[in-house]
Amino acid sequence: xxxxxxxxxxxxxxxxxxxxxxxxxxxxxxxxxxxxxxxxxxxxxxxxxxxxxxxxxxxxxxxxxxxxxxxxxxxxxxxxxxxxxxxxxxxxxxxxxxxxxxxxxxxxxxxxxxxxxxxxxxxxxxxxxxxxxxxxxxxxxxxxxxxxxxxxxxxxxxxxxxxxxxxxxxxxxxxxxxxxxxxxxxxxxxxxxxxxxxxxxxxxxxxxxxxxxxxxxxxxxxxxxxxxxxxxxxxxxxxxxxxxxxxxxxxxxxxxxxxxxxxxxxxxxxxxxxxxxxxxxxxxxxxxxxxxxxxxxxxxxxxxxx
Amino acid sequence: xxxxxxxxxxxxxxxxxxxxxxxxxxxxxxxxxxxxxxxxxxxxxxxxxxxxxxxxxxxxxxxxxxxxxxxxxxxxxxxxxxxxxxxxxxxxxxxxxxxxxxxxxxxxxxxxxxxxxxxxxxxxxxxxxxxxxxxxxxxxxxxxxxxxxxxxxxxxxxxxxxxxxxxxxxxxxxxxxxxxxxxxxxxxxxxxxxxxxxxxxxxxxxxxxxxxxxxxxxxxxxxxxxxxxxxxxxxxxxxxxxxxxxxxxxxxxxxxxxxxxxxxxxxxxxxxxxxxxxxxxxxxxxxxxxxxxxxxxxxxxxxxxxxxxxxxxxxxxxxxxxxxxxxxxxxxxxxxxxxxxxxxxxxxxxxxxxxxxxxxxxxxxxxxxxxxxxxxxxxxxxxxxxxxxxxxxxxxxxxxxxxxxxxxxxxxxxxxxxxxxxxxxxxxxxxxxxxxxxxxxxxxxxxxxxxxxxxxxxxxxxxxxxxxxxxxxxxxxxxxxxxxxxxxxxxxxxxxxxxxxxxxxxxxxxxxxxxxxxxxxxxxxxxxxxxxxxxxxxxxxxxxxxxxxxxxxxxxxxxxxxxxxxxxxxxxxxxxxxxxxxxxxxxxxxxxxxxxxxxxxxxxxxxxxxxxxxxxxxxxxxxxxxxxxxxxxxxxxxxxxxxxxxxxxxxxxxxxxxxxxxxxxxxxxxxxxxxxxxxxxxxxx
Numbered sequence: 003x004x005x006x007x008x009x010x011x012x013x014x015x016x017x018x019x020x021x022x023x024x025x026x027x028x029x030x031x032x033x034x035x036x037x038x039x040x041x042x043x044x045x046x047x048x049x050x051x052x053x054x055x056x057x058x059x060x061x062x063x064x065x066x067x068x069x070x071x072x073x074x075x076x077x078x079x080x081x082x083x084x085x086x087x088x089x090x091x092x093x094x095x096x097x098x099x100x101x102x103x104x105x106x107x108x109x110x111x112x113x114x115x116x117x118x119x120x121x122x123x124x125x126x127x128x129x130x131x132x133x134x135x136x137x138x139x140x141x142x143x144x145x146x147x148x149x150x151x152x153x154x155x156x157x158x159x160x161x162x163x164x165x166x167x168x169x170x171x172x173x174x175x176x177x178x179x180x181x182x183x184x185x186x187x188x189x190x191x192x193x194x195x196x197x198x199x200x201x202x203x204x205x206x207x208x209x210x211x212x213x214x215x216x217x218x219x220x221x222x223x224x225x226x227x228x229x230x231x232x233x234x235x236x237x238x239x240x241x242x243x244x245x246x247x248x249x250x251x252x253x254x255x256x257x258x259x260x261x262x263x264x265x266x267x268x269x270x271x272x273x274x275x276x277x278x279x280x281x282x283x284x285x286x287x288x289x290x291x292x293x294x295x296x297x298x299x300x301x302x303x304x305x306x307x308x
Numbered sequence: 309x310x311x312x313x314x315x316x317x318x319x320x321x322x323x324x325x326x327x328x329x330x331x332x333x334x335x336x337x338x339x340x341x342x343x344x345x346x347x348x349x350x351x352x353x354x355x356x357x358x359x360x361x362x363x364x365x366x367x368x369x370x371x372x373x374x375x376x377x378x379x380x381x382x383x384x385x386x387x388x389x390x391x392x393x394x395x396x397x398x399x400x401x402x403x404x405x406x407x408x409x410x411x412x413x414x415x416x417x418x419x420x421x422x423x424x425x426x427x428x429x430x431x432x433x434x435x436x437x438x439x440x441x442x443x444x445x446x447x448x449x450x451x452x453x454x455x456x457x458x459x460x461x462x463x464x465x466x467x468x469x470x471x472x473x474x475x476x477x478x479x480x481x482x483x484x485x486x487x488x489x490x491x492x493x494x495x496x497x498x499x500x501x502x503x504x505x506x507x508x509x510x511x512x513x514x515x516x517x518x519x520x521x522x523x524x525x526x527x528x529x530x531x532x533x534x535x536x537x538x539x540x541x542x543x544x545x546x547x548x549x550x551x552x553x554x555x556x557x558x559x560x561x562x563x564x565x566x567x568x569x570x571x572x573x574x575x576x577x578x579x580x581x582x583x584x585x586x587x588x589x590x591x592x593x594x595x596x597x598x599x600x601x602x603x604x605x606x607x608x609x610x611x612x613x614x615x616x617x618x619x620x621x622x623x624x625x626x627x628x629x630x631x632x633x634x635x636x637x638x639x640x641x642x643x644x645x646x647x648x649x650x651x652x653x654x655x656x657x658x659x660x661x662x663x664x665x666x667x668x669x670x671x672x673x674x675x676x677x678x679x680x681x682x683x684x685x686x687x688x689x690x691x692x693x694x695x696x697x698x699x700x701x702x703x704x705x706x707x708x709x710x711x712x713x714x715x716x717x718x719x720x721x722x723x724x725x726x727x728x729x730x731x732x733x734x735x736x737x738x739x740x741x742x743x744x745x746x747x748x749x750x751x752x753x754x755x756x757x758x759x760x761x762x763x764x765x766x767x768x769x770x771x772x773x774x775x776x777x778x779x780x781x782x783x784x785x786x787x788x789x790x791x792x793x794x795x796x797x798x799x800x801x802x803x804x805x806x807x808x809x810x811x812x813x814x815x816x817x818x819x820x821x822x823x824x825x826x827x828x829x830x831x832x833x834x835x836x837x838x839x840x841x842x843x844x845x846x847x848x849x850x851x852x853x854x855x856x857x858x859x860x861x862x863x864x865x866x867x868x869x870x871x872x873x874x875x876x877x878x879x880x881x882x883x884x885x886x887x888x889x890x891x892x893x894x895x896x897x898x899x900x901x902x903x904x905x906x907x908x909x910x911x912x913x914x915x916x917x918x919x920x921x922x923x924x925x926x927x928x929x930x931x932x933x934x935x936x937x938x939x940x941x942x943x944x945x946x947x948x949x950x951x952x953x954x955x956x957x958x959x960x961x962x963x964x965x966x967x968x969x970x971x972x973x974x975x976x977x978x979x980x981x982x983x984x985x986x987x988x989x990x991x992x993x
Contacts, residue, residue, distance in 0.1 A: 058882075112722075112723065115774070119786045127900055137774060306756035
């Protein structure tokens, strides 16, 4: 009973703290730019404000446009419910769980792309196109990275790989996870529309990917999308934090606390990366995401050798 | 415990109470109904009459055969063969309702029946005479019968006869619009490919028949492990060539895009959905005949499947013609099936029964899945074609508002074909991914390649499928109409969209209750001799159960969020406005992303693969004037390899035409020389 109740912790932590992680990134970026920046809790206020507003739907749109925000938020919630947090497993765990999660994100992507094509806007079509195209490279990188990390413990689930890591030495559990970590960091940037792939704060629609796809969303729909984006960011940060705390062999409550701290530090690192490099040209983005696939591939080969 | 309960529920749905004779009677009756339909449609006067009769005969025949197949699925007649009353040159016209045959038969009957329901209203938009309708329906019925005979054949000569009937009737169906040059080109290419394939099959059966001493499959089956290694290699290669030609495994898929585009949508649905699958039936049967498997066979299928899948979907992504797009995607799915077959054979050759069972199940389930969602999408494309008058995606747009019922079914098909949950495509791909984790010990390079091919390959195919089908749905159904024809489109009659819903319902059912379908496959495992069913069921059923729960929570959270949104908005403004044009205040439908512009990043990224021909208008005057830019992507094999190679060969043979001049006395001289040469030759040698 207790165990089942505890399994809700990862989801609850994600639901409560995910906008904070987004806030940390913004704050770090502002500090680097010499500005005071928005308060850490600005994201919560933004979501609350949007929930209080009315909504405007484009006349061109159909039910597809109205379903997409609901689906995006639902999928992000399910993903956060599955992901372990430190020493705490998620609500469900199975071999191939990551495949289900990756494909649910795929379903959400499918509908987000359709919703932006539904508006008949040239700009949103452009964003949708980029999203669909970059996924062609990101998707194999995601599955290969998950595959590499999970295979460290043999035929099992992500949770088992994390459990395995507790008893393993760095030689056994160190090299492959470090490579996978690099791969996940690249994916965290590209999948969450961060610099150098996409710039969430840019003002020119022509250079956007994710923001331009949701130009026509408003009110609660936009709140759902923003919240779901912060949950997805949390998902990637937690994923990396789990691997970091596993590599340095923390256990028990220390591990859970360490994971929380690691998420915050990783958010700050994302902020620093965003402040220190420029956006890539669109043509260069596939190479950047391709690097993630290359690292995952390397990790898998090392697994075969080691 | 739960498995047994499930088995029991599923058992209620079976017709396995049918006595043996009755099942065969149903089968024979079905074949006779379909054959008499071929004759009867020729006597009808009006095109409506032809269509109506064709539909009734197909439905009646399919229903009877379907009942027999449902009984055969239970595996009770696996050992029996039945003989038609006439004799063939090399044996008897044997056929049997084995479980594997019944599995294909059931699929055939379902898809041909639904396409026949769809066809009459759809064919109306061609405005052809009764004669052309007779042509269509007669060959449609022949195709249906011949496919049924192919998958139930028990003798290789009988099989080849049915196979030829199938190839020829589908050839004539591809040439439905034979007054058009492109239809004739499509037919010709198809014809040539099919016959090269048939030659490979003839040689293969000759080899097997000689070794077994009989041309019956039963005798070949009893050959078992006695086949000499060299012969096994030859049989494997010939069957991959011969059946791969029909199934469209790389590099033999080149006939598909042309043929499926030229054929009417109902025919494309049947050809892509089930006719191609008869080749897979053949491949599975021959592979299981060959007995012990070798790893290289598995690798061959896995790697060629991966190449087929990636090339198929990469070319699908850049098509602007809905049917051509679906044809290429058909290649992609055969690639996935072939990869699953590779997993099966690798599992068998490594002695890993779990892997063997996973690969075999994934293969069969994907064969079924593809039959359902691909025919759904072809029929959907046909429904849009009948409403707009074209299959050019760039001339559609906004159709979901004009034809919401058809549109919903097409979107369901799109989700299914991308392998996304909760539809059926996800199940087969999931089984393949899971197999990557059961490949065995992790410390070999072969294993790493296996894992990368599956995790990386299938996911890349999946992401390209999302690219392709968001483009397909986005440009045809969503946004604003791009032409006045699209703007005037109307929901088609119920005869057109009801088959779509049946297919969409079946895809969703398999996605939600995969266990029920997998359990039905038990007799097929026993027949083909695949081990490990129970091990597999024990390991994957709990996972499938979790997937069901996740899907259930997905739906309930979405409903909850829907209610939250509605209650938040209940007292607030819900305004409708124009799409935000980023400051531009005169939007037009022509500003939308077209199918070509959607594909552009891909064509420029993988330039060498596509080598697109770009014709760009040049701006000559000082003031802006209309400029046309056109991107054409030619097929890699047909247009850039096979046809140039053929031209080159033809050029060489052209030189021999000097000896063909029409002078009879010189021809007589040739004969004399030839005879003399033969005479001298016989003395010398």
